Amino acid sequence: MYYFFLDDKMLPVPPPKMEVKVNNKNKTVNLINEGEINIIKSPGLTEVSFEVMMPNEFYPFALYDNGVSNFITRLSGQQPTITYAKNYIDGFEKLKTGNNPFRLIIARFNQKFEYLSDTNMLVTLEEYNVGESSEYGFDWQVPMRFKQYRPYATKELEITTNENGEQVARVKQTRPTTKEVPKAYKVAANMTLWEACRRASGGSLDWKAVAELNGIRDNNVLKGTVLNLK
Template sequence: MAYKLYLDGVLFPVAPSKVTVKINNQNETVTLINEGEANILKAAGLSDVEFDLLLPNTEYPFALYPETFRNARFYLDKLEELKLQKKSFQYIMTRAFPNDKKLFHTNMTVSLEDYSIVDDAGEGFDTTVKIKLKQYREFITKTCTVDISLPKPQAAMQQTRAAGNAPTGGSYTVVSGDCLWKIAKQFYGDGGKWSVIYNANQSVIGGNPNLIYPGQVLTIPSA
């Protein structure tokens, strides 16, 4: 069976003899009140891809070069470029029968996590590189600017509000375009009370009150 390995569009001369793809788990096990356990199923985490590469410094008949022979330095420079650019790229592994009939291929967007360059006397003049890639997924963040400036004190008479008119607590599901200021304005009539909602939902929102996402369920405390 013939294999071809491409990293960021560059064909490497010798495909790895073995590739390990680890599908990472994100399921969560919780302990119930009755001391039993339950498993909360979640989507799989980002996959890890690991393999060893042989980079020849001698032109072998089994090595593949699209145009002309390239020594190990050319491919080491490419790996260094992928690391320094801090960008994702395509990992492609094609598989075919000896008669060149296509079997199947892997095409995954990845980042270069770690790589180790090994000089081994057993490999003669050639260089071996141990490579670890991680699956990359695009994500989009939405920024919502919250005005936390304090209003100037004003002397004013406040009317007593009947208890029945006070906003009541409950929950709210975030939709596209929401931010904490907007939600506080909706429930309390005052966007400046966004911190009341944030303090009650830090475990859901995280450390940045400006980042909330559609589908999150927020607890709305009573005013």
């Protein structure tokens, strides 16, 4: 089972396939009497692309905006709700035009819902297309392409004078900003424990440790549950 998150939104239907391209920056040159050589350089930016289904009607297999399957929602006695394709497309447009990177998170679980691995990458949305066809019915097919984002910034020099009267320059060190993890987190909607931990901490919490701390034996938590995180 795969779960795809773009920023704080989960895609309702996981794409059937995904392509990850690691761009090469190596350079090939020809040397006199030596022939062709390969100059190894750092890899380029990674690109991720996939095509996702955007439903415009109810499907029991789809995971809508509250992040929990409609089957579980029905068991809890609640009425399943649908988030229509246009709502997701509006969100994609904000990511495209917002001029800010965001998190692409892909979580992988086996059939027993045991955690396998995840991809957590800072990206930009390079392009997306909306396809409508009688083949898709009322649903939309949306091919999307993302590119890895590497933070960068200009360096600020601080000039000081040492004991010999000489001016010395050093680069000012800035402390990285991280999301502070609260002591407790109240779940706002039915969701998986993994998703609740991600929303509370930005991805720094181990959801298995939180499950053990709170005596939770499955991966689903209901709206209103208060999780102890520390």
